[in-house]
Amino acid sequence: HSPLYNLLYSAWLSLVPSFSAMPSYKLTYFPVRARAEVARQLFYLAGVPFEDVRVPHADWPALKPKTPFGQMPLLEVDGKPLPQSYAINRYLAKEFGFAGKSPFEAAWVDAIADQFKDYNIELRPLFLVLMGFAQGDKDQLLKDVGIPARDKFFGILEKLAKDNGNNGHFVGSSLTWADLLIADHVKTVSIHLPSFLDGFPTVLDTVKKIESTPKLKEWIEKRPDTKF
């Protein structure tokens, strides 16, 4: 839905007494998927309206000092700010039921997410060159950085998916924000490094199953198309 649609819908909701208990949500980020996509998906999966604010890069410097950590994404819940993408993801996932079915399961979701974060840090030099944000030897970086990082992390994921019975989730038996995090990354990788993950068939199968979740499929089809 367009931002205007979301705004009008939120306004309508605020007029309906039985719905006025629902907070108003605003998510602010750059016009890409990257660190805000999981949050956007959680809103859509839960059927909860939110203002999907996409800030052009040129407008960011003026906005930056007004944010708690000088960073995006930023979630606002009834005007109260919350920074840091994983804190936002976990908060929304808990509210909407995508954080695992027990405290221990929720902790495993967190563990996978943090391992993914570590992997992304390792991958960063390659990623920056692939996205055109830095100069570098793509093939050398692939060999030195990309492949070792991939093998370590996706080796873990492949085993997790298999041990979980190849049931379409990386932990437990219901959709969690860790599933969404991995699926979105696999999407980005498939755009820039088509055969990079071919050695991890159970992971790819799990991602296919995740992406076939009806509301998610719907969102993926209608969202703005971005390279990452």
Added chain:
Amino acid sequence: MPLYKLSYFEERGLGEVSRQLFHLSGTPFWDNRIPFDHWPRIKEYTPFGQVPILCVDGEELPQSFAIARYLANQFGFAGKSAFESAWVDALADQHKDYLNEIKPFLMVANGFAEGDKEKMMNEMAKPSIRKYFTILEKQAKDNGSNGYFVGNSITWIDLVVSDHMGVIETLVPNAFDGFPLVEAVRQKITSEPKLKEWIEKRPET
């Protein structure tokens, strides 16, 4: 009560916050400290090839912050509302980002890598410390200067920052000048009786 085992190296590092949560809550646990030379042999038997690992009635959980958050939730050190918990998480993630920024300096300062320690301290560590501690100082102030970063009781981010300050002050002189409220959090936390007791008796690392 579940049987808890926390496995980590013989140092504070990423395991200390979880040890402190056990001690603060008075919960018994097996504080399993792995000598470095044992690690290569057991690494492949761990879920992520890393420590710390928490074992709860035989079920394993990796990743230091997942462990800390799980224990904090079990023992009541994760904030008093969902939004407060989320702010503890946000600060913890900011802490992690900051640690990643100064990691090259820490590697050199602790003798794990070659480099110009003085240069890295001035060009990398000090600016990163200033940037992150400015956020922490403001957070402590906005929280009412009550000796906690979030809410009005101890949360695990208080523990993470306090322990980290103990690491930095041995490496960077006057690192916390200009951050009195952050220092006040550390003072409050480390004078909490159960924690004070643990700090006094724990292995010196």
